[in-house]
Amino acid sequence: MNLTLRIWRQPGPESEGAMTTYEVKDVSPDMSFLEMLDTLNEELILRGEEPVAFDHDCREGICGACGMVINGEAHGPVRTTTCQLHMREFKDGDVVDVEPWRAAAFPVVKDLVVDRSAFDRIIGSGGYVTAPTGSAPEAHATPVPKPAADAAFEHAECIGCGACVAACPNGSAMLFTSAKVVHLNSLPQGGPERESRVLNMVEQMDGEGFGGCTNTGACATVCPKGIPLTAITTMNREYLRAARKGG
DSSP, X not given: OOEEEEEEEXXXXXXXXXXXXXXXOSOOTTXXXXXXXXXXXXXXXXXXXXXXXXXXXXXXXXXXXXXXXXXXXXXXXXXXXXXXXXXXXXXXXXXXXXXXXXOTTSOEEETXXXXXXXXXXXHHTTXXXXXXXXXXXOXXXXXXXXXXXXXXXXXXXXXXXXXXXXXXXXXXXHHHHHHHHHHHHTSGGGGGGHHHHXXXXXXXXXXXXXXXXXXXXXHHHHOTTOOOTHHHHHHHHHHHHHHHHTO
16 A cells, blocks of 8 residues: 655754655555554665654563554554554555654654653652562462452553553643552552552652643543553542541
């Protein structure tokens, strides 16, 4: 198939950006979206032009690095990561717009690459459990109820790709932050930091410049790992509980 790509090109954080049009021919339906971009970049390099910069790593839907907005949708028309999006989802002759995540807290580094280190700082503010030094405790020393284990596993699936922020009209990071809070607060091992975790992570999230949540639900709709919208409700409850206890 042949496609017309309109890709956001921006040389650097302080530079002006613009959509640039490219024609890509003989695209196999079995290619992933990133493989299609690889093909385009090979052609650009052969022509002596600057290749399109985009984030990627595992290309297996695990790391969450490959975020981009495709035709106005985070990760594209299918609820998956961009690396797992295949060109069979498009038709011959389609015009495809490709942009970086759009959020104040995710500044553009170059082209489709954005700085998502705000997520790292949110994790650093409370996304951990107390780990005593010495040998690891016996695996079954702390019983975990089945409902708690299920909740922890469900929310631990978050890969921090940022699609929730990109899809939210407010640029909110509530789904990401709540997934991390609920994951750890569901487990007995997360108990010692239960109050400080949610207070610190929410404070850090707000300090990073993410927008507020107005429950549009767009975040959960595009999440490639299916983090439920109820995570936000649970985190709000945890936050109120911690605030009443004074952290």
